[in-house]
Amino acid sequence: MKTRILVVDGDPAVSEVVARYLERDGHDVECVGDGAEELRRALTRPPDLMVLDVTPAGLDALRVCGERPPVPVIMLTSLGEEIDRVAGLETGADDYVVKPFSPRELALRVRSVLDRARGGAVVGGTGVLRDADLVVDVDAREVRLGGVEVMLTGREFDLLAYLMRNPGQAFGRAALLHQVWGWSFGDSSTVTVHVRRLREKVEADPAQPRRIVTVWGVGYRYQPLEDAG
Missing domain, CATH: 3.40.50.2300 (Response regulator)
Structure with a gap:
């Protein structure tokens, strides 16, 4: 079709x-x-x-x-x-x-x-990613927070899955543009906006994020809540 x-x-x-x-x-x-x-x-x-x-x-x-x-x-x-x-x-x-x-x-x-x-993006394999009450089903491209489905765009899903696949690792905006968007160059505000939108959807307090944290002078890092105790 x-x-x-x-x-x-x-x-x-x-x-x-x-x-x-x-x-x-x-x-x-x-x-x-x-x-x-x-x-x-x-x-x-x-x-x-x-x-x-x-x-x-x-x-x-x-x-x-x-x-x-x-x-x-x-x-x-x-x-x-x-x-x-x-x-x-x-x-x-x-x-x-x-x-x-x-x-x-x-x-x-x-x-x-x-x-x-359609699920063809390379986000680091298949399976299910879990962090406390956040569950990302890579195969179904479905995200749930506290058992409730979270609606993400395709890019938001890919960004979240990529960060969760690499917990604790800091990525610059240019690196994320390359790894998630597949762009060799581009506007870094694209990443900034998508991170902001993700925080609004998966953080209890987007103004003080605990999962998707800013690494000053570098970019962003996924910090699992389970690791934070």
């Missing part, structure tokens, strides 16, 4: 180019404008992945994106729009491509994100 991709962009010319390349890769593509109501209607049948243009006119679409079912999202963003890029990551976007971009690069990013969403 073909994957269904929803392209959200207010510029029909951009949508046409994106759709053409993604259709060449074998996907079914639907294009809509960046209006909130139009997007809500499109999301009544959730796609396998969304490509979302991030512009001032598309901020309503970002808010709808935050209300969406948990499907992967790739943002299209201009080089200087760091605020918009961070806002998109805060809503749970999985990846972004900076304009002007190569349509072929976008197609490869789509493949990568879909592979991760």
Whole structure:
């Protein structure tokens, strides 16, 4: 079965180019404008992945994106729009491509994100990771805290699993971008935002995290609660 991709962009010319390349890769593509109501209607049948243009006119679409079912999202963003890029990551976007971009690069990013969403990401093997009341089932890509399921995006899951696979080890943001995102370079704010979102979901007090701790001057480390006693 073909994957269904929803392209959200207010510029029909951009949508046409994106759709053409993604259709060449074998996907079914639907294009809509960046209006909130139009997007809500499109999301009544959730796609396998969304490509979302991030512009001032598309901020309503970002808010709808935050209300969406948990499907992967790739943002299209201009080089200087760091605020918009961070806002998109805060809503749970999985990846972004900076304009002007190569349509072929976008197609490869789509493949990568879909592979991760299907459980193809390399997060250090299979099985179940446990730390006190936090349980991560790598095979099912399911997280439970105190017996209650925690909804994570694909990137959030991969980041948590990678850190838990390497307890006590400090990782710089660049290293995490490489190991979890597969990027040889990129915006370190991507990691910062995802760590913040993870803390909000798995820490009792995100302002004073005990599991995902900051290592000043380096990056982050997973500190098992069980080790802390």
